[in-house]
Amino acid sequence: MMIDREGYREQIQLAIKQFRITALLGPRQCGKTTLARQCAVTPDGYFDLEDPLDLARLEVPRQTLERLTGLIVIDEVQLRPDLFPLLRVLADREGIPARFLILGSASPRLVKGVSETLAGRVGFVDLAGFDGTEVGFDQLDQLWLRGGFPESYLSASEAESVSWRQSFIRTFLTRDLPQLGIGIPAEQLRRFWLMVAHYHGQTWNASEIAASLGVNYKTAQSYLDVLIGAFMIRALQPWTENLGKRVRKAPKIYLRDSGLFHALQNIRVLPELQAHPKLGASWEGLALEHVIRVLRLDPGEAFYWSTHGGAELDLFVIRGGRRYGFEFKFADAPRSTKSMRVALADLRLERLFVIYPGEKDYALDTQIEVLSLRHVEKFASPVFFS
Numbered sequence: 001m002m003i004d005r006e007g008y009r010e011q012i013q014l015a016i017k018q019f020r021i022t023a024l025l026g027p028r029q030c031g032k033t034t035l036a037r038q039c040a041v042t043p044d045g046y047f048d049l050e051d052p053l054d055l056a057r058l059e060v061p062r063q064t065l066e067r068l069t070g071l072i073v074i075d076e077v078q079l080r081p082d083l084f085p086l087l088r089v090l091a092d093r094e095g096i097p098a099r100f101l102i103l104g105s106a107s108p109r110l111v112k113g114v115s116e117t118l119a120g121r122v123g124f125v126d127l128a129g130f131d132g133t134e135v136g137f138d139q140l141d142q143l144w145l146r147g148g149f150p151e152s153y154l155s156a157s158e159a160e161s162v163s164w165r166q167s168f169i170r171t172f173l174t175r176d177l178p179q180l181g182i183g184i185p186a187e188q189l190r191r192f193w194l195m196v197a198h199y200h201g202q203t204w205n206a207s208e209i210a211a212s213l214g215v216n217y218k219t220a221q222s223y224l225d226v227l228i229g230a231f232m233i234r235a236l237q238p239w240t241e242n243l244g245k246r247v248r249k250a251p252k253i254y255l256r257d258s259g260l261f262h263a264l265q266n267i268r269v270l271p272e273l274q275a276h277p278k279l280g281a282s283w284e285g286l287a288l289e290h291v292i293r294v295l296r297l298d299p300g301e302a303f304y305w306s307t308h309g310g311a312e313l314d315l316f317v318i319r320g321g322r323r324y325g326f327e328f329k330f331a332d333a334p335r336s337t338k339s340m341r342v343a344l345a346d347l348r349l350e351r352l353f354v355i356y357p358g359e360k361d362y363a364l365d366t367q368i369e370v371l372s373l374r375h376v377e378k379f380a381s382p383v384f385f386s
Contacts, residue, residue, distance in 0.1 A: 019123035020091035026127035084117040137374035147259015165263040197264040201281035239303035311342040325352040
């Protein structure tokens with residue numbers, strides 16, 4: 001089964017036209033290679049740095065790359081950071097005989113190398129697994145349970161999907177991270193990842209997790225940075241505008257893929273998820289990722305807001321100079337709350353959207369609207385927020 005990823009293809013093609021180098025970043029196995037092979041690239045112009053033959057072709061990289069024209073794709077580029085200075089030289093040639101699409105598992109090392117060496121020449125496209133706009137919202141339960149990694153979502157059975165995700169976690173810890181130069185013991189990072197899964201949808205507390213692991217605060221923070229850099233965890237930063245109220249200043253953390261979250265929680269089938277105490281938090285993470293993706297928000301554009309007095313907002317964004325809020329409620333018929341009204345007033349929101357799993361959209365008042373997760377594609381329209 002082939003899932004059309006037209007939205008991502010358009011982003012990649014636009015970046016290739018605009019920039020001399022395009023970096024397609026995302027976790028392993030999320031579909032980067034499949035999308036890259038759909039671009040206009042010749043067999044000679046494709047290099048997979050996990051393929052010994054392609055590595056041999058790049059033993060003398062300048063002689064190999066400078067003779068090629070058109071689009072050149074370099075897959076798993078983080079394995080050869082020494083290529084970045086050469087790519088800068090090749091990208092600066094007059095007439096632009098070649099453009100480069102570089103693929104990599106996101107990491108601080110990769111982003112640092114690209115940002116420092118290729119500044120002004122590179123455009124970024126962040127890729128994730130499937131979402132409801134790609135597979136169809138009629139398949140939302142399967143997407144929620146299995147997550148968006150293509151091989152997990154498209155597995156022939158729930159058992160095969162679970163097995164794939166467990167294998168992915170093991171391989172990620174024992175092979176992928178060491179390839180990035182990260183030397184944290186696999187079992188230690190797995191314990192940390194599992195602890196973070198229990199904090200899914202909650203405010204980050206490094207000291208508490210560090211004490212449980214028997215490490216110091218800075219070590220726990222470094223572990224979190226690794227998983228954020230590998231696109232496993234989203235750290236939603238707080239909105240700390242001076243509003244005359246004490247607000248929380250630690251980030252809120254989510255596992256970005258619901259399927260991996262369920263694998264770490266040992267949730268295998270939908271009835272187990274429906275009976276699990278993390279049901280609401282799991283759905284909140286799923287809905288959050290959909291809204292962020294449809295709005296194409298960069299990390300610096302998405303915030304949460306929470307005061308020590310109890311008022312909070314799951315997602316706060318500014319679009320076109322106007323302020324909007326989002327709440328995610330796993331409920332049959334959400335109603336307005338005091339917290340929502342406080343957020344409207346204190347944050348000066350234009351509108352507040354309550355995203356829920358039901359079918360019908362309805363207004364709670366002139367500024368608060370309840371919207372089905374199945375209808376979040378509305379947010380992609382440029383006129384929706386006008």
